[in-house]
Amino acid sequence: MKNPIENLNKIFDSRIRLGIMSALMVNDAVSFNELKELLDITDGNLASHLKTLEESGFIKFQKGFIGRKTNTTYSITKTGEKEFKLHLDALTKMIGSVK
Amino acid sequence: MDKQQQPLEDLQHIKNMMERSSRFISLSGLSGISAGVCALAGAWFASQKIHCWVKGDCQLSNLISSAGNELINDLFWIATITFIAAFISAFIFTYLRSKKNGTPMWGSTTVRLFWNMVIPITAGGIFLIRMMQMGEYQLVAPGCLIFYGLALVNASKYTLGEIRYLGYGQIVLGLFNLWWIGYGLQFWAMGFGVLHIVYGAMMWWKYERK
Numbered sequence: 565m566k567n568p569i570e571n572l573n574k575i576f577d578s579r580i581r582l583g584i585m586s587a588l589m590v591n592d593a594v595s596f597n598e599l600k601e602l603l604d605i606t607d608g609n610l611a612s613h614l615k616t617l618e619e620s621g622f623i624k625f626q627k628g629f630i631g632r633k634t635n636t637t638y639s640i641t642k643t644g645e646k647e648f649k650l651h652l653d654a655l656t657k658m659i660g661s662v663k
Numbered sequence: 664m665d666k667q668q669q670p671l672e673d674l675q676h677i678k679n680m681m682e683r684s685s686r687f688i689s690l691s692g693l694s695g696i697s698a699g700v701c702a703l704a705g706a707w708f709a710s711q712k713i714h715c716w717v718k719g720d721c722q723l724s725n726l727i728s729s730a731g732n733e734l735i736n737d738l739f740w741i742a743t744i745t746f747i748a749a750f751i752s753a754f755i756f757t758y759l760r761s762k763k764n765g766t767p768m769w770g771s772t773t774v775r776l777f778w779n780m781v782i783p784i785t786a787g788g789i790f791l792i793r794m795m796q797m798g799e800y801q802l803v804a805p806g807c808l809i810f811y812g813l814a815l816v817n818a819s820k821y822t823l824g825e826i827r828y829l830g831y832g833q834i835v836l837g838l839f840n841l842w843w844i845g846y847g848l849q850f851w852a853m854g855f856g857v858l859h860i861v862y863g864a865m866m867w868w869k870y871e872r873k
Contacts, residue, residue: 579676586677587684591771594684601767602684652677658670 573651575620580605580613585648588623588640596636614638622647687772687822689761692871694753695829695863701752702855705745706848712737713848735800749855760871776821783814804847808837808854823870829862 576582583603587594594602600610617623622644628635640648682688716734761768787810791803815830833854840850 576673579673582673582676583680586680590681590685594771598684598767598770601770602680604765652674655670655674659674 572654573647575616575622576648576651578613580609581617584613584617584638585622585640585644588638589645589648591639593626593637593639596638599638617644620644683766685772685821686824687776689757689764689766689768690822690826690866691756691760692863692865692867692869693756693760695859695866697752697756697863698749699856699859699861699863701745701749702859703852703857705741705748706852706856708745709738709741710848712741772821776818779821780814780818783810783817787811787814801844802841804851805837805840805844808833808840808850811854812837823866825866825869826862829858832858832862 576585580603584599587599587602596610596614599614600607603610614623614625618625621641623638624641625636625638628637712734758768787806791806791810794800794806795803812830812833812835815826815833817830819825819827819830836850836854836858840847843850
């Protein structure tokens with residue numbers, strides 16, 4: 565049997581990145597500020613995690629405006645969705661094998 | 664041990680984030696209870712009013728102005744005040760809970776819940792107002808329960824999922840009421856009063872009891 569750990573994605577090792585992906589899986593688009601409130605982290609911290617995810621091609625962003633303030637919203641890409649599902653499967657299998 | 668706990672915790676984290684980002688979860692059980700209590704108080708006032716109007720044993724000042732329209736008017740005001748009181752008290756408890764949990768009260772989840780609640784309720788409300796304008800009062804009470812129930816079932820996708828059962832309860836009561844015309848007030852008290860209190864108490868027990 566193939567070891568399910570092989571399917572675990574290193575990028576999702578971080579709880580914050582896992583959290584971002586989870587939120588984006590169930591929402592069409594989530595703004596930077598909403599992510600910040602959900603995860604309760606600083607701007608800089610969030611930005612760096614978003615950058616990692618974006619560089620891997622898992623998420624994409626769109627810049628918009630609310631009045632004069634910039635409003636950046638993030639959404640998941642097809643690749644991101646696929647990778648996240650693989651990761652989720654791997655996690656589930658690991659729990660199954662423990663039991 | 665640590666290695667085995669990790670995936671489980673990850674999955675819980677994922678589930679938690681999915682729920683928190685897509686559903687309005689600050690809705691407090693106490694809001695349900697307080698709204699139910701307001702509804703029961705309103706129903707009691709209305710029944711007193713009807714009783715006094717039918718029996719004609721109210722105080723003189725009330726009697727003088729008790730034309731047919733007057734009763735409907737009074738009942739309308741009782742209903743409006745009850746609704747406002749229920750809404751405000753429900754808002755307060757939910758606000759307190761969102762503060763305590765540190766979840767934002769006003770976000771995209773709130774907006775989504777709001778619209779999905781408002782659309783069926785407004786459509787139903789306009790429908791019932793038009794019916795009253797046409798002199799059809801009989802179906803107003805069951806209509807309110809049915810439309811409210813449908814709104815709750817619809818809203819259950821955007822807040823605590825259990826609210827769906829409250830919606831089913833309201834719909835069933837409304838449908839029964841269709842064949843028990845004349846007991847509208849009792850059905851209202853059951854639906855808006857008792858069901859809210861039962862639901863609120865169960866939600867409080869499940870999520871907020873510490």
